[in-house]
Amino acid sequence: MIRDFGKVTPSFVKELRRIVGDAGVIYEDKGALEAYSHDESGSKFYFRMPDVVVKPEDAQQISKIVKLSNEEGIPITPRGAGSGLAGGCIPIYGGIVLSLERMNRVIEIDKKNLVAVVEPGVVTNDLCKRVAEDGLYYAGYPMSLETSFVGGNVATNAGGSKVIKYGNTGHHVLGIEAVLPNGEIVEFGGKRRKDSSGYNFVRFLVGSEGTLAVFTKIYLNLIPLPGKTIDLFIPFRSVEDAIDSVSIAVTESKELPSAIEFIDGLSFRISAKYNNAKLPFQDEAKAFLIVQLEGKTRDDLERTYEKIGKAFLSKGAFDVFIADNRSASEVIWKVRRNWFESLRAIDPYVPTGDVVVPTSEIPRMMSFIEEISESYGVKIPVAAHAGDGNLHPAPLKPSHIAPEEWKELSEEILDKIALKAASLGGAVSGEHGVGFLKKKALSETKKRELELMKDIKRLWDPNGIMNPGKLF
Ligand SMILES: Cc1cc2nc3c(=O)[nH]c(=O)nc-3n(C[C@H](O)[C@H](O)[C@H](O)COP(=O)(O)OP(=O)(O)OC[C@H]3O[C@@H](n4cnc5c(N)ncnc54)[C@H](O)[C@@H]3O)c2cc1C
Known part of the structure; x- marks a missing residue:
């Protein structure tokens, strides 16, 4: 599905500037572009400079950018806060990083319908605080709520500590306005709580990691603040x-x-x-x-x-x-x-896995992690959302291993753990998404599903411009 992409040229950038204005474009400024070249998966190993960064202010601007890029065959990588741990917003084929940071308005808190309508660049904790002022609660937040954006949470189907009771981010998404790869702006779902009229595109877009569309507006379920x-x-x-x-x-x-x-x-x-x-x-x-x-x-x-x-x-x-x-x-x-x-503070090379198993399999999963730790001679501290079976093993680099060797080794360790989780009825990612770091493990565990995903991707994004190299 990856093909030769178009090149970002000065005349293309001129068009981008016409759409979003000079303040919304970063080009040929290495220092400024660098901030958009990585996420939190480990900037020492995983990064790629974008050719250009655009920071649109509304869906209309995004529509124009996407249309133009589709015509020129230029890859677009949507970016939220860049707090991802799977490399999802790293532009591994260059092209455009489309940052949603300027689309940060809480559009409406609808108290009658218990729905929040937000732009994708709202910091999740800002929304939580805002709805609490009205005695309401947004339960779909991850533990990175102070840094991540709502759009990124929806695109990764984030989880957190409260999934056992309230479900993950996806459970709280009632609607999404999205710009499709041809530039069309479509609203899926909305404030309604039920919909049996055809395929559920909202659930389908949740967790799509920027590979199908750019989310421009999100409708979220609210509940009364717990007692x-x-x-x-x-x-x-x-x-x-x-x-x-x-x-x-x-x-x-x-x-x-x-x-x-x-x-x-x-x-x-x-x-x-x-x-x-x-x-x-x-x-x-x-x-x-x-x-x-x-x-x-x-x-x-x-x-x-x-x-x-x-x-x-x-x-x-x-x-x-x-x-x-x-x-x-x-x-x-x-x-x-x-x-x-805290692990990063003592080991800048530490990665983290994100496997999920049925909760009854947590003991077996933990034993396996211990076996791997012993056989590789690598310490693997673990934190887990134990209530929902989601484990984060984080192998620490032994001091005698050189960074480049560690990159290979830590990927091997995490792949083994991910495959084991899948064999226990789990999955290779529970909440961080696949990005490009878990592609190999995904391809070995969801073979038929992956073929179906690729079919959908071809239909939805025939030129393959939306976040290429992720998931597949
Ligand atoms: C310390 C720490 C703790 C964390 N804790 C948790 C946790 O408890 N639970 C959890 O799930 N995750 C956690 N994470 C991971 C990360 O915060 C989540 O994956 C988060 O949802 C990413 O949001 P973001 O805005 O940073 O997205 P980014 O990292 O910027 O992007 C993530 C993906 O979403 C896509 N994307 C972003 N915005 C849009 C959009 N508007 N339209 C379409 N696609 C888009 C990107 O292309 C990319 O594929 C943690 C990370 C750190 C560093």
Whole structure:
């Protein structure tokens, strides 16, 4: 599907400037272009300079840019905040990086229909804060909510800590306005909550990673802000005890916990140090769970955590600690949320996997990661959204291995882990997307589905200009 693409020429750039104005174009400025050459997957290994960056302000401008590029056969890579971990917004064939950063308006908070209408460049946390002012909640946010954009979340079908109760980003997308590769602007779905009239294009576009269309407007489901919440912090004597206890949190709660997060001892200590946090048993424990409960009343919550607490203790927890105020909760969540940043601080070469398995297979997946760690002689700290079976193994580069050798080796390790996840009924990515880093693993695990995806891609984007080299 990859062909010889057209070249970005000065006259092409002149046309772009005519569409978006001088302030919306970066060209021949190496320093400024560099910022758009990578995402967070590891700029030391994975980057490619765009030929030109355009920063449109509305769907009409995008339509004109896409039409022009389609005629000239020039690749377009949509870019949100660039916080991706799969290389999705890296322009691996050059051409245009189409940055959505200037399309950052919350267009409407429709309280009657409980719908937010936003442009794709809205920072996810800005939306969460904005709707909270009206007593509402946007539950589809990932843990990178302070940096990522809503458009990027939709394009990767992001997840986060609350998927077990509320589902991932895709569950909250009611509609998408998109610019197709021929420049046409089409609205799929909208404020309506049901639609049995034909194929569901909204679900289909969610997770398409910029390979089919540029999203220009998104309709999101809102719910009332949850009542009271409480966070439990539970240090365990072994990884197995912690993992085996995940199901307890589900079965013993009166309703689903809103989060069940796992972090192993090594990860915890690195992140606690990075965040200047001091928590009980942080030096002794081999693994930790963070469980968040929501309830209508304080009594409700107390009854639930009493029950869960006893069950955790019977499963080898050192103790069960309750954070029932904002600052105590924030300390715990900071350690979990900044886990990957803390690893990067000690190892700039650390990559992260993103495998998902049925939750009952988490113990087998963890054992496999341990086997791989031993056989390669590589430490692999793991953090996981344990409630939904999504694990992030992050192999640390041993000091004796040179960076280039490490690139190959870490890719091999993560591919092996991804294939194992698929063999357990899981998938090679649970929330970060495939980008180009998981293409190999995807091609080995979803063979027939991939052929069907390629058929759709050919039909939808016959010139192959939309984010080429991703997924396939
Ligand atoms: C510290 C850290 C923590 C993270 N935690 C999580 C987490 O909990 N859950 C999770 O899911 N991810 C997480 N991520 C990964 C990342 O934040 C998500 O993948 C996020 O959804 C990417 O959004 P973005 O705006 O940065 O998109 P980008 O990285 O800019 O782009 C991602 C993909 O979306 C496409 N795209 C972007 N905008 C559009 C658009 N408007 N139209 C069409 N295609 C578009 C791009 O082409 C690319 O393929 C984390 C990353 C970091 C660095």
